[in-house]
Amino acid sequence: MSRGVERAFKYRFYPNVEQASELARTFGCVRLVYNMALQARTEAWTLRQERVNKTEWHGRNLVVVDRWFPSSKLCSACGAHAERMPLHVRSWTCRCGRVHDRDVNAARNILAEGLSVIACGGGVRPQRESSRTGQSSAKQEPPGATQGIPVP
Numbered sequence: 001m002s003r004g005v006e007r008a009f010k011y012r013f014y015p016n017v018e019q020a021s022e023l024a025r026t027f028g029c030v031r032l033v034y035n036m037a038l039q040a041r042t043e044a045w046t047l048r049q050e051r052v053n054k055t056e057w058h059g060r061n062l063v064v065v066d067r068w069f070p071s072s073k074l075c076s077a078c079g080a081h082a083e084r085m086p087l088h089v090r091s092w093t094c095r096c097g098r099v100h101d102r103d104v105n106a107a108r109n110i111l112a113e114g115l116s117v118i119a120c121g122g123g124v125r126p127q128r129e130s131s132r133t134g135q136s137s138a139k140q141e142p143p144g145a146t147q148g149i150p151v152p
């Protein structure tokens with residue numbers, strides 16, 4: 001005897017007062033989170049538009065650096081790339097001997113990246129030590145949602 005597998009089920013649901021209240025509260029919470037995310041996105045877009053308008057007003061260029069650009073991890077003096085840079089590290093010493101304040105170093109790297117984008121276009125970066133030594137300088141993306149899910 002063969003049994004088929006049902007893929008979908010239809011049920012009528014008549015919630016009592018307590019269940020109806022719980023459903024309304026849950027869906028209300030989801031809607032609240034959605035609205036908060038939408039508001040944050042709208043504000044970010046508005047802020048960016050204000051920056052664009054302001055730079056146009058002053059006759060300047062606005063260069064948006066890639067959000068994954070490792071501004072804190074790069075030595076602004078020699079271009080060496082530190083493997084790890086936890087947020088609590090506020091100053092660090094490069095292999096070249098240069099002592100960096102994290103924020104000042106990041107600002108220098110972002111300025112250099114922006115100037116290189118203006119001069120050469122996007123995706124152009126100066127030679128880093130890793131590319132001279134043969135190590136891959138490819139940007140590593142954070143693990144995706146599929147990582148760790150077993151493949152059948």
Ligand SMILES: [Zn+2]
Nearest residue numbers: 075078094096
């Ligand atoms: Zn260095």
